[in-house]
Amino acid sequence: MRDMVAADASRVMTELRRGVVEHCVLALIGEGESYAFDIVKVLAARHLVTSEGTIYPLLARLRRDGLVATNWRESNSGPPRRYYRLTDDGRRALDVFVAEWSAFRTAVDALLNARVAAEVRDGR
Amino acid sequence: MDAEGLIREYLDRLGTLARERTPEQAEEIVAGVREHIEAALAEAGRRDEATVRTLLDGLGSPEAIIAAGMFEDDQPSTAATAIRAGTDARGAYVGGTEIVALLLIASGLLLPFVGPLFGLVLIWVSQRWTIPVKIGASLVALVLLALPLGVLLSGPLSTSNLSTRTPVVMSEAPVAPSPIPIASSH
Numbered sequence: 368m369r370d371m372v373a374a375d376a377s378r379v380m381t382e383l384r385r386g387v388v389e390h391c392v393l394a395l396i397g398e399g400e401s402y403a404f405d406i407v408k409v410l411a412a413r414h415l416v417t418s419e420g421t422i423y424p425l426l427a428r429l430r431r432d433g434l435v436a437t438n439w440r441e442s443n444s445g446p447p448r449r450y451y452r453l454t455d456d457g458r459r460a461l462d463v464f465v466a467e468w469s470a471f472r473t474a475v476d477a478l479l480n481a482r483v484a485a486e487v488r489d490g491r
Numbered sequence: 492m493d494a495e496g497l498i499r500e501y502l503d504r505l506g507t508l509a510r511e512r513t514p515e516q517a518e519e520i521v522a523g524v525r526e527h528i529e530a531a532l533a534e535a536g537r538r539d540e541a542t543v544r545t546l547l548d549g550l551g552s553p554e555a556i557i558a559a560g561m562f563e564d565d566q567p568s569t570a571a572t573a574i575r576a577g578t579d580a581r582g583a584y585v586g587g588t589e590i591v592a593l594l595l596i597a598s599g600l601l602l603p604f605v606g607p608l609f610g611l612v613l614i615w616v617s618q619r620w621t622i623p624v625k626i627g628a629s630l631v632a633l634v635l636l637a638l639p640l641g642v643l644l645s646g647p648l649s650t651s652n653l654s655t656r657t658p659v660v661m662s663e664a665p666v667a668p669s670p671i672p673i674a675s676s677h
Contacts, residue, residue: 385559403523404530411549418551423523424509424562427516444533448526466622 381417388415389425390464393453396435397461400450426451434460494543498528505553513562520562524550588617592628603639607632 388410395406403426410416429435434457439447453461492500502521509517531546532538550556595610611632614625 385561389561402530404527407527418549418555418559419527420505420524420550420553420556421559421561423520423527424513424516424556424559426523427513427519428562430519431516445529446526448530449523462621 384415384417387468388422389429390461390468391415392422392425392429393434393457393461393464396451397453397458400438400452402448402450406451429457433457492540494538494540497540497543497547501547501550501553502528505556508553508557509562512557512560516562520556524556588613589620592617604636607635611636 391410392406395401395409403422406426407416407419407422410422411419416422426435430437430451433454435451436454437449437451440450442448502525505524506517506521509520513520527550528543528546532542535542535546551559592610592613595606595613598606598610611629614620614628614632617625620628
């Protein structure tokens with residue numbers, strides 16, 4: 368039973384990550400032109416991706432959807448590298464998400480905190 | 492299998508799976524992953540088999556990468572969907588809601604309380620305006636809400652029941668507008 372609960376929580380987190388990660392990618396790119404390898408490293412360090420490779424299909428899609436654009440830059444070590452930057456649409460998508468996420472997070476935190484408070488009150 | 496063989500096999504498998512699921516993006520996905528592998532190995536300063544295996548483990552199997560469906564060919568990214576859904580509403584900076592909101596706020600000079608209050612509600616209903624713009628517009632509306640109240644409070648007619656009035660609190664926080672000014676005007 369405990370295992371089932373844990374597996375369920377893990378599935379929920381996978382789905383949550385999936386919806387949120389693309390906006391984290393937009394946010395990272397929004398800080399300045401970014402190299403995909405660096406984006407993946409940041410996301411992995413924060414445990415936001417389990418399979419690092421999944422970011423590449425995501426980047427391809429964001430580019431196809433016009434949220435990010437790329438250009439090639441010479442590299443000191445090896446072949447030219449593809450750098451990503453936000454388009455105006457990408458910037459707008461990020462702004463919309465930031466506003467909605469903030470309200471969403473506040474609401475969820477308030478509900479979870481209320482539950483904790485009730486448990487403390489009921490002596491559970 | 493040696494390190495180069497592992498990489499070749501991995502990228503071939505990824506390419507095959509990607510072409511099946513999302514032909515237009517397959518090349519870009521494989522190129523991205525290939526670049527990642529090269530960058531990681533350059534950073535590690537080694538290309539031995541153990542290093543490559545650890546690296547490929549971190550990337551996830553080609554099956555896992557494709558199964559995650561992050562490319563969703565038939566379904567645009569949620570971010571893009573949000574933008575598209577909002578295109579009509581957000582295309583122009585000022586639309587029906589915003590014009591009515593501005594007119595109502597401006598009418599505060601002729602129609603005390605009611606105009607700016609409804610204007611204030613419409614500002615926050617607006618899909619076009621961002622939070623900072625809404626806060627700015629709300630401040631204008633609050634000033635116009637407070638003006639007639641200030642006149643009443645300082646006028647001779649109001650001196651008799653001054654003590655029963657609730658003071659108007661001007662808030663700069665982007666919270667829902669307080670109905671206090673209306674309640675206290677009755």
